[in-house]
Amino acid sequence: MNYYWNWSIFFDPAPDGSATYLQMILAGAATTCIIAVFSAAIAIAVGVPMGIAARQSGMVGSAARAYVELFRNIPLLAQMFLWYFVLPELLPRDLQILVKQSPDGPLVLGTLSLGFYSAARICEQVRAALNAIRAGQWQAARALGLRPVQTYRYVLLPRAFRLLIPTMTSEFISIVKNSAVILTIGVMELTASARAMQEYSFQIFESFIAATLLYLMINFVIVAIMSAAEVLSGTEADRSATRTHRGGKHG
Amino acid sequence: MAALIDMKLVSKWYGDLHVLKECTASVTKGEVVVICGPSGSGKSTLIKCLNGLEQIQKGTIIVDGIDLGSPKTDLPALRSRIGMVFQHFELFPHLDVLANLTLAQTKVLRRAKAEAEERAMTLLKRVGLEAKARSYPAQLSGGQQQRVAIARALAMDPVAVLFDEPTSALDPEMISEVLDVMVALAREGTTMVAVTHEMGFARQVADRVIFMDGGEIVEDAPSGGFFEQPQSERARAFLSKILAHTAG
Numbered sequence: 001m002n003y004y005w006n007w008s009i010f011f012d013p014a015p016d017g018s019a020t021y022l023q024m025i026l027a028g029a030a031t032t033c034i035i036a037v038f039s040a041a042i043a044i045a046v047g048v049p050m051g052i053a054a055r056q057s058g059m060v061g062s063a064a065r066a067y068v069e070l071f072r073n074i075p076l077l078a079q080m081f082l083w084y085f086v087l088p089e090l091l092p093r094d095l096q097i098l099v100k101q102s103p104d105g106p107l108v109l110g111t112l113s114l115g116f117y118s119a120a121r122i123c124e125q126v127r128a129a130l131n132a133i134r135a136g137q138w139q140a141a142r143a144l145g146l147r148p149v150q151t152y153r154y155v156l157l158p159r160a161f162r163l164l165i166p167t168m169t170s171e172f173i174s175i176v177k178n179s180a181v182i183l184t185i186g187v188m189e190l191t192a193s194a195r196a197m198q199e200y201s202f203q204i205f206e207s208f209i210a211a212t213l214l215y216l217m218i219n220f221v222i223v224a225i226m227s228a229a230e231v232l233s234g235t236e237a238d239r240s241a242t243r244t245h246r247g248g249k250h251g
Numbered sequence: 252m253a254a255l256i257d258m259k260l261v262s263k264w265y266g267d268l269h270v271l272k273e274c275t276a277s278v279t280k281g282e283v284v285v286i287c288g289p290s291g292s293g294k295s296t297l298i299k300c301l302n303g304l305e306q307i308q309k310g311t312i313i314v315d316g317i318d319l320g321s322p323k324t325d326l327p328a329l330r331s332r333i334g335m336v337f338q339h340f341e342l343f344p345h346l347d348v349l350a351n352l353t354l355a356q357t358k359v360l361r362r363a364k365a366e367a368e369e370r371a372m373t374l375l376k377r378v379g380l381e382a383k384a385r386s387y388p389a390q391l392s393g394g395q396q397q398r399v400a401i402a403r404a405l406a407m408d409p410v411a412v413l414f415d416e417p418t419s420a421l422d423p424e425m426i427s428e429v430l431d432v433m434v435a436l437a438r439e440g441t442t443m444v445a446v447t448h449e450m451g452f453a454r455q456v457a458d459r460v461i462f463m464d465g466g467e468i469v470e471d472a473p474s475g476g477f478f479e480q481p482q483s484e485r486a487r488a489f490l491s492k493i494l495a496h497t498a499g
Contacts, residue, residue: 139304140341144355144407145331154354158345 028193051126
């Protein structure tokens with residue numbers, strides 16, 4: 001292999017206006033973090049109520065299940081194009097101009113797209129976690145006079161969140177990785193920055209090794225935070241998981 | 252005396268399966284009624300209908316003057332006045348014992364936290380577990396969990412307490428500690444409806460025994476009479492099996 005390694009490239013000035021390539025690629029990482037944080041927030045805010053709704057009978061349940069099927073069965077890339085190219089055309093004229101002219105338009109639409117896509121996945125995880133809680137817990141809460149909303153708020157959701165931590169960890173990591181799809185609508189996130197650096201400098205290995213390391217760092221931070229959350233909540237959850245039916249014949 | 256719980260011609264189906272067939276019975280204030288019968292006879296289903304946890308398709312159930320089937324009935328409010336103890340305890344594992352006892356007091360009855368905790372501690376003392384107030388359910392034995400569950404039901408100051416096989420999930424050595432609490436409650440005049448196979452408990456404190464088989468109430472008799480002279484062949488067969496097992 002005849003490759004010219006040049007790690008000092010990161011301290012060279014970048015042609016896009018950044019002081020150095022290092023700053024350019026770090027700015028990309030920062031954009032990736034912003035996309036991930038807001039997408040995850042949307043995914044939780046939409047996905048958790050949707051997971052509860054999907055368990056209901058009637059119109060509410062059907063609507064939630066239809067949402068899940070729509071958003072998880074279309075490739076994220078196709079959804080992103082729909083959000084970016086088609087959705088603005090459906091907006092009222094003033095809003096349309098705002099979205100198309102704003103330099104942050106692609107970032108906002110891309111983040112919304114990733115958030116609503118991930119919400120469908122979180123919905124299913126919440127539904128699965130709630131279904132994993134025995135029916136007796138629902139009955140016990142109802143027998144005490146708690147209303148359905150109170151039963152979710154004080155009994156089912158606190159337990160579901162403990163069950164959700166491992167799958168949520170994977171989901172947040174997926175969101176970080178899927179955020180790279182946003183480069184297709186022109187957002188300079190981490191992968192786009194690495195690609196731009198490669199095109200300007202021809203140092204493809206250095207560019208993508210830096211991007212790889214930054215993705216790993218971001219995801220290690222997520223794993224660390226979620227592990228801490230698991231330990232904190234696990235003080236009770238571990239005991240109950242192993243010993244709820246201590247002394248029980250039918251446990 | 253007017254019945255506290257009154258059910259008339261109650262029928263229930265799960266799809267095509269007819270699980271309750273025109274069940275009629277009543278419970279007056281202060282009475283202790285034991286429901287027994289073979290597995291699958293519908294007794295657990297029947298008791299869960301009494302606080303509306305299970306829906307019925309036909310008949311009426313009136314509890315403390317309130318018709319459970321009426322669309323105007325506020326079921327959560329009614330349930331808060333009927334205690335229920337489950338086979339698998341169903342304590343909330345993410346809450347400690349004290350929080351298990353205060354949750355519904357504060358959220359449903361709107362009691363102040365201090366008042367709810369005081370009531371909880373009084374009841375924990377009564378079931379002999381005041382030292383476990385800060386433990387989590389999974390740190391307790393099955394018998395202790397069930398005593399906490401009884402205290403949780405009593406914390407709501409219910410007009411009646413329903414027991415759905417309260418000792419069936421317990422190891423033999425833990426059954427008596429739960430039964431002792433139930434006997435004490437019965438002697439204090441608590442209105443109780445208990446689905447149980449503990450015939451010793453039934454003999455000791457029950458005023459009446461309801462025997463079910465195949466979704467029907469086959470016998471409804473004063474407990475003395477039921478044990479000495481069961482009227483139906485099915486009850487005699489059931490009793491001979493149960494008592495032979497207990498004696499053995």
